[in-house]
Amino acid sequence: xxxxxxxxxxxxxxxxxxxxxxxxxxxxxxxxxxxxxxxxxxxxxxxxxxxxxxxxxxxxxxxxxxxxxxxxxxxxxxxxxxxxxxxxxxxxxxxxxxxxxxxxxxxxxxxxxxxxxxxxxxxxxxxxxxxxxxxxxxxxxxxxxxxxxxxxxxxxxxxxxxxxxxxxxxxxxxxxxxxxxxxxxxxxxxxxxxxxxxxxxxxxxxxxxxxxxxxxxxxxxxxxxxxxxxxxxxxxxxxxxxxxxxxxxxxxxxxxxxxxxxxxxxxxxxxxxxxxxxxxxxxxxxxxxxxxxxxxxxxxxxxxxxxxxxxxxxxxxxxxxxxxxxxxxxxxxxxxxxxxxxxxxxxxxxxxxxxxxxxxxxxxxxxx
Numbered sequence: 001x002x003x004x005x006x007x008x009x010x011x012x013x014x015x016x017x018x019x020x021x022x023x024x025x026x027x028x029x030x031x032x033x034x035x036x037x038x039x040x041x042x043x044x045x046x047x048x049x050x051x052x053x054x055x056x057x058x059x060x061x062x063x064x065x066x067x068x069x070x071x072x073x074x075x076x077x078x079x080x081x082x083x084x085x086x087x088x089x090x091x092x093x094x095x096x097x098x099x100x101x102x103x104x105x106x107x108x109x110x111x112x113x114x115x116x117x118x119x120x121x122x123x124x125x126x127x128x129x130x131x132x133x134x135x136x137x138x139x140x141x142x143x144x145x146x147x148x149x150x151x152x153x154x155x156x157x158x159x160x161x162x163x164x165x166x167x168x169x170x171x172x173x174x175x176x177x178x179x180x181x182x183x184x185x186x187x188x189x190x191x192x193x194x195x196x197x198x199x200x201x202x203x204x205x206x207x208x209x210x211x212x213x214x215x216x217x218x219x220x221x222x223x224x225x226x227x228x229x230x231x232x233x234x235x236x237x238x239x240x241x242x243x244x245x246x247x248x249x250x251x252x253x254x255x256x257x258x259x260x261x262x263x264x265x266x267x268x269x270x271x272x273x274x275x276x277x278x279x280x281x282x283x284x285x286x287x288x289x290x291x292x293x294x295x296x297x298x299x300x301x302x303x304x305x306x307x308x309x310x311x312x313x314x315x316x317x318x319x320x321x322x323x324x325x326x327x328x329x330x331x332x333x334x335x336x337x338x339x340x341x342x343x344x345x346x347x348x349x350x351x352x353x354x355x356x357x358x359x360x361x362x363x364x365x366x367x368x
Contacts, residue, residue, distance in 0.1 A: 001077045001114060001304045002333040003044065009070040010063040011088075012039035022350045023076055026334045028342065031354030037337035040354075041117070041309045044335065047073050047084045048115040048307070049139060050096060050106060055121075058088050067091070075113050077304065082112045106142045107149030114143050114306035116295040118313045122287040127275050130264035137199050137265065140294045144301050145198055154191040158184055159256055166254045173251050181247065189240035192260045196233065203231045203265065209293035210286075214269075217285040217324050226270050227286055234262035284316060292328055305332030315340045 002023030008014045013036050021027035029037045038054070042061075045053045052061060062069040071086040087095040096103040098112050125132045141148035162184040169177045207229055214227035235242035235258040242258045243250075250257055267274040267290075269282050278286070299305040308329065314322045315338070322343040336342070 001075065001302070001307060003073050003075050003113070003307060004081075005072075005074040006040070006044060007070075007072040008040070008043055010066040011043055011061060011069040011071060012036060012063065014039065015063065019352065021333065021335055021352075023333055025350070026336060026347060027350040027352060028346075029335065029337045029352050029354050031339070033339050035354045037339075037354050038119075038311050041119075041311050041335060041337055043071050044073070044113075044307065044309060045115055045117050046088075047071055047086055047096075048109055048113040049142075050086075050094065050103070050109060053117045053119060053121075053309075053311075058094060059090055061088050062090060073113065077112065084109065084113055105149035105153055107146065110143045110149070114298060114302060115309055116291055116298070116306045117309045117311065118288060118291055119309075119311040120313065120316050122291065123280065123284050123316075125287045125290065126267055126278070126283040130262070133265040133267075134199075134261075134263065136290065136294070137202055140298065141198050141202060143298045143306070144202070147194070148198055151191050151195045151198070155188065155195055155260055158188045158191060159259070159261055162188065162256055163254070166250055166256070169251055171251050171254075173247065185240060185243045188243065188256075188259060189238075193239050195260045196231075196239070196263065199260070199263070200231045203229050206290070206293045206297060209296055210289050213289035213292040213328060214286055216328055217288055217321060218282075219320060219324060226268075227274075227289060228268045228271075229290075230266045230268075232264045232266050234258045234264075281318075281321070285321065288313075288325060295330060299330060299332075305330050308332060308334040310334065310336040312337050312339060314338055314342060319343070 003021055004023050006019040006021070008017040017040075019040060029040060031037055042052050042054055042056075046061070067090050069088045071088070073084045075082050075084060082099055085097045085100075089095075096109070098108050103109055125136055138148070138152055142152070162181070165177065165180055165184065173181075210229060211227050215221065215225045218225045235246075239259065243256075246257050267286060269278050269286060272278060274283060274286055295306060295308065313325070317325065323345055326343050326345045336346070
């Protein structure tokens, strides 16, 4: 799998731009901070997941004073070219197509373009709130499980409908409201339970590889560095029973308080809560180990590695950890941004100077 052509129109600071990365090797985007390196990686990630890995809203993705931004990628997978397009608008939901057909679920994108992203913000997966950890699991499931994309869409839709009903009820559970809640609870129980089961299975499957990758990045024997994960449900027993038991509280708070949208992934290092008791270096290594484990799992599932995006990660790691990370990186297309010298063991096939958009001697990022 590899991107052969990426076009940006009115995206972030780019009026028009074209990147033709090495589809099988490493492309390095170099330049000063604030010149658009991360935006290029963000554009690739958006075409693969329909959202910004920086957490940006669509208004921030569009060049100032413009109403719409456009992204286009040509992707080769098993020697078959495909296209992915996105139109991002200020006043309407994004429109995305794969081979000129509308995208219905995230799985449609994943079947053509899979990515793994490492970014400085990844440390927040460990030390931030549960939503970031759930997103990591769900993004992986979309690539690994054919049913996951549909389940995520269903859970999101049912939660929106259920919460809208709770808002309409204004704290009063009339017979009519209760009857309608029964319908939404039944649907949330079915889809939510299936999603939770997939997440729990994934966490179990990733455990050994996360442990191995963490020890490798830490530069210690596996037996001396224990990185463990546990999926924590927001309820006990059956989801349907928990929803019913929590209904009065939900009506008062006008939100659904239990379910897959409230679950968490507990991460520990040597039996210490990684969120509150680990050092910043340990947290960063654990976040990278989780991403590496997912990358390996997806590679085995797809038979080809996802596109690997490394956003300025080497500036956040000491030289030893940087070299160890490079040693852990799998084969396949990699796009790296860097404002600092790269580790000596990085072999780059193409170097692109971001600031020379008009067509620099080293690169193929240029105006169109």
